[in-house]
Amino acid sequence: MRAASQASLSAAAERFETLWQQVGADAAELGAQVLTFADVVRGSGQLRRALTDPAAPGEAKAALVSSLLGSSADGRVVDLLAGVVRSRWSHESDLAEALEQLGRQAVLAGADADGALDTVEEDLFRTQRFLVGQRDVREALTARSTPATARAALIRQLFGPAVHPRTLTLLERITHQDDSTAAAGSVSAVAALADAAAERRARTVAVVTSATALTREQEDRLRSGLARAYGRQVQLNVTVDPAVLGGMRVQVGPDVIDGTVSARVADARRRLAG
Incomplete structure (x- = not known):
């Protein structure tokens, strides 16, 4: 792939990885939906051109994906695929190959989650x-x-x-x-x-939710700590969510470390109610 397509694939892989980590073993089933769409795209030159046309509005291409998939695919997958076609692709064939790679990674993520x-x-x-x-x-x-x-x-x-x-x-x-x-x-x-x-x-993915964006130093400290704990390289996928109020939530596979303010408030409420 040329640079533009590779950049689009890398960005999509990060977004998809966050979902795969959230759904665990179900990633394989959701990935099958991505692979089915890859086959549809690969089999139609007209569709590939429509979805990779740099002159076409991104929202129009996203709407085309939604209309093609309808209710046959999980809504989260449809949203992610809509994001994929909004990106820039150097050649129309790169889109099908990118979808293939994303779907295969989902199958591997599902295998990882179920051991x-x-x-x-x-x-x-x-x-x-x-x-x-x-x-x-x-x-x-x-x-x-x-x-x-x-x-x-x-x-x-x-x-x-x-x-x-x-x-x-x-x-x-x-x-x-x-x-x-x-x-x-x-x-x-x-x-x-x-x-x-x-x-x-050889790589562990940690999904991190924080009230504010982490600094480079904070990311490095967190990555090093998790690498020591799990004995392998750790990739951070960081999501900013003001609803957590403060602190952060870290999920590595089935392991969850929830140090957010919202979690502590919820815990305090449960104790008072109990």
Whole structure:
């Protein structure tokens, strides 16, 4: 991707990550909705051009997404996808690829939340090693003359009984590659998925809610403290919400540290009422 598309993808990934952290294991199901939309966008050149036209108003593109998805997708996903199409994309094909990456990350986030990420990573590495020695299978999985549905069925037949359901979801996605990605082959596609799983496993995401924006020094102190506590690199996703009044709330997966004034007030009220 060129610089503009990469910047748009990075910004979208941060927004999506906040939702994935909030919903936990349900991220995988919501990510499936993103992947379904990615397939719709990939399959229609007219739609891609409409959603990436730099001359079209962002609100018009967002409205198009809402009308296409309607009630078939979770409202939070629709809002995030509307934000994606408001962004600038260097080439129309970049939008479908960005949606694909966002959806895959959601599946990995769901696996992480339900404690299956290690299993998914190992499944992907084993699948990669298997494909290295199976030329006929590699060619069958990337044959553009064979419908994607048939190739996905082959993946389910080969790997379904042996891998975690989240792994299978990811493996099925290699049949939805564009021509340039498919040229790299199924081994490279699975290797990229394994790398993404490994990267996620080595990183912890902390969702921070604060009454005011944190200073760089505050972020650095918080990041260092969380890294010591969890034994790994920590990414901060900070949201400013004046309703918390003061202090901050930190959520890392299922762990919640709520030091906000609003939480202390609510606790005091419960004690007085009890």
